[in-house]
Amino acid sequence: MKAAVYRRFGGPDVVRIVEQPKPAPGRGELLVKVQATTVSAADYRARTKDVPKGLKLLSSTTLGFITPRIPVLGMDIAGVIEAAGPDVTRFKPGDEVIAMLGGKFGGHAEYVTVPQDGAVAAKPANLTFEEAAALVFGGITAQAFLGRTSLDPGTSVLVNGASGAVGTAAVQLARIAGAHVTAVCSGPNAGLVRSLGAGTVVDYTTEDFTEASAAYDVIVDCVGNVPFRHLQPLIKPGGALLSVVADLPGVLAAGLRSHRTGIHITAGNVPFTGADLAHIAQLAETGQLRPVIDRSFALTDIAEAHRYVSTGRKRGNVVVQVAGPPAGGGLVD
Structure with missing residues (x-):
């Protein structure tokens, strides 16, 4: 599979498209064929190690001290389940889903595995994959905090x-x-x-x-x-x-x-849950919550997506279309 990989911390050009082995789902896991993802502020912080004051040492235990420990970024996805591991009961192959991967990352690739009991939910049927991906990072984060x-x-x-x-x-x-x-x-x-x-x-x-x-x-x-x-x-x-x-x-x-x-x-961090993501999806499906997309990029142009996010001027979400051509930018009405 193709994946956007970074082997050192730095600017947007450290991110390169490479071939990697396609993962296999383990017990209780879903293998998702990724259709769309986003480049978020969290991806920027991970790539640059530009983290809030006092958190560099702590974040290094997850991100890596000298070189990246998790080479594929991407905290969110929208895609289609291709296969299910043993003991999966909530979803089946062919289901369209959205998921928040959190600190595991891995969304900037053609395939990723997701635990069925993680922050995963059915994709809103009325949204494209690009629109659905734009719901996840901001939506589940805002819901998790406002739920407090x-x-x-x-x-x-x-x-x-x-x-x-x-x-x-x-x-x-x-x-x-x-x-x-x-x-x-x-x-x-x-x-x-x-x-x-x-x-x-x-x-x-x-x-x-x-x-x-x-x-x-x-x-x-x-x-x-x-x-x-x-x-x-x-x-x-x-x-x-x-x-x-x-x-x-x-x-x-x-x-x-x-x-x-x-x-x-x-x-600081709050837990991401499937229930919160399902709530966000339901609000979107009923037209109450809409995704905001600033720009869209193809996976092959992901360094440019990182470069745009690095400006600090994005509005809403920067989407990366993993399958097919980019959809174009703008506010999703």
Whole structure:
């Protein structure tokens, strides 16, 4: 099979297409023929080892210290089950699925194995494989974090980094719950986040949202660029801070800060579940949640996909079409 492999940490050009042995499913595993995947911020961090403060040593145990330990990146996939290992009962060959691979990676290849009890769900029937792949990384991450708090009609939610993969999903999920959403992004992305359900938009290039007098029930921080001391005054008593991107001091201090301030803080990694992914898929199938695709690339052009993600300016998701020609970019309506 063809796979996008990197043998050293560095820029986009370290990623090359090579031939690798096709994997075989083990007990309880599915062999998925990948149709589409994405290049996410997590792939960028893994390729460059540009990780939040204090996490380089810890992340090296997974990513590798000198050279990459997992040569094929890609945290998410949409594809078709080609074969099932022993004891598989939930899916069968021919089923169309989406899956979040997490720290196992492996999605930037023509085939990958997925445990049936992992974060895998039926693909929404109304979406193409490219659209379905664009749901996974941001959707399951946003759902996993928002699931750590309570969203009721009228809840006020601020999403920092609202135009990225996780941010665009968080805006929509909060809107679906009936919350009033304030989105922080650059001015050119204001129209996008408004179309997804944001009631208020703050352009961070002209306004510092931490200096506003408003307070929120929930802050979803998808960027990790604002110190806790600046966020705390913006969160209502008993509210929640969901730090999708957090450095090591922020992760270690979360419990103590929660106890001291009464703010419910979730920082760092959260578990990805099949139930969360199935919920995201159901919302998409009923038209409530839509994927956001910035650009699409063929697998053979994956270095260019990495190069674009490295600019830090992607809107939503950068899709890699593993089977067939790229579908073209744009917002999926």
